[in-house]
Amino acid sequence: MMQFHRAAVPVLIALAVAASTLLGCGSKTTATSTPEKKTLLRVGLIPNIAPEEQKTKYEPLRLYLEQELGRPVELFVASNYTGVVQAMVSGKLDLAYFGGLTYAQALQQVDVEPIVTEIDAETGTEKYFSLIIAGKDSGVSSLGELAGRSFAFGDPSSTSGSLYPRKMLSEAGYDWEQDFAPIKQVVYSGGHDATARAVENGSVAAGGIEGRVLARLEKDGKIDASRIKVIDKRLVQGYPWCVAASMDEELKEGIRKAFLDIDDPALLDLLRARRYVSVDADDYAELRADAERLGLLNPAK
Structure with missing residues (x-):
């Protein structure tokens, strides 16, 4: 939990x-x-x-x-x-x-x-996408709108669910050494599937996730893609x-x-x-x- x-x-x-x-x-x-x-x-x-x-x-x-x-x-x-x-x-x-x-x-x-x-399969290269996603009705459309909101990483040792979301947030001006202030709450879901569900159901405003896992969850009907939007992404080796x-x-x-x-x-x-x-x-x-x-x-x- x-x-x-x-x-x-x-x-x-x-x-x-x-x-x-x-x-x-x-x-x-x-x-x-x-x-x-x-x-x-x-x-x-x-x-x-x-x-x-x-x-x-x-x-x-x-x-x-x-x-x-x-x-x-x-x-x-x-x-x-x-x-x-x-x-x-x-x-x-x-x-x-x-x-x-x-x-x-x-x-x-x-x-x-x-x-x-x-x-x-998507990029045709050795790289894949790490995404930051937000709930469609969260009121968040860019990283700059996360101040005062909540954010979910996946496992702390995940590349696309932790490292690259940290990099994106850091580049957007959030202070990783101060718990990504001024983001209000930072949580660790433990996995990509849990992050997707947390964003989908509004438990958090946004979260970091691997693009391929998100696509698979959508394909398998485990999440409703219409309730999630991508607000930033980076390529990952x-x-x-x-x-x-x-x-x-x-x-x-x-x-x-x-x-x-x-x-x-x-x-x-x-x-x-x-x-x-x-x-x-x-x-x-x-x-x-x-x-x-x-x-x-x-x-x-």
């Missing part, structure tokens, strides 16, 4: 960042994953929708990877974004589907390597699939090839992709800099 306690918001952010960095203790570790010596490939997914739905949704991908890699695959979905970071840091995962921010948070603690991301840097090169390249070879339209639609392309750490350098500047990473040592 969302909590409308203005004073608690900085604490929530601090706890979220601390939770994702606690195991690092200020320095990186080497991921202990050695899946090439195991039968099982352990795959983690950030819960960009309700966790119980996420695991079921990605079952076709699990089956595809089993077939392509010739080994059993197990999916893990944490209750929040930092749970997937912690699982990778502690060596409980071999492959993880991170957002750009969770990748950056993981990278501060453990050697992980982004290998592929999707070409977005795509979600990276990341492996432990210590992974055997043959397995690493096998995983990369499995994604690059996906051509089943139904599976690509499920994954919100036209196709996959290779990426590396440099593709996320700007995102990491934004995350550090806006207080979502530990300061660079």
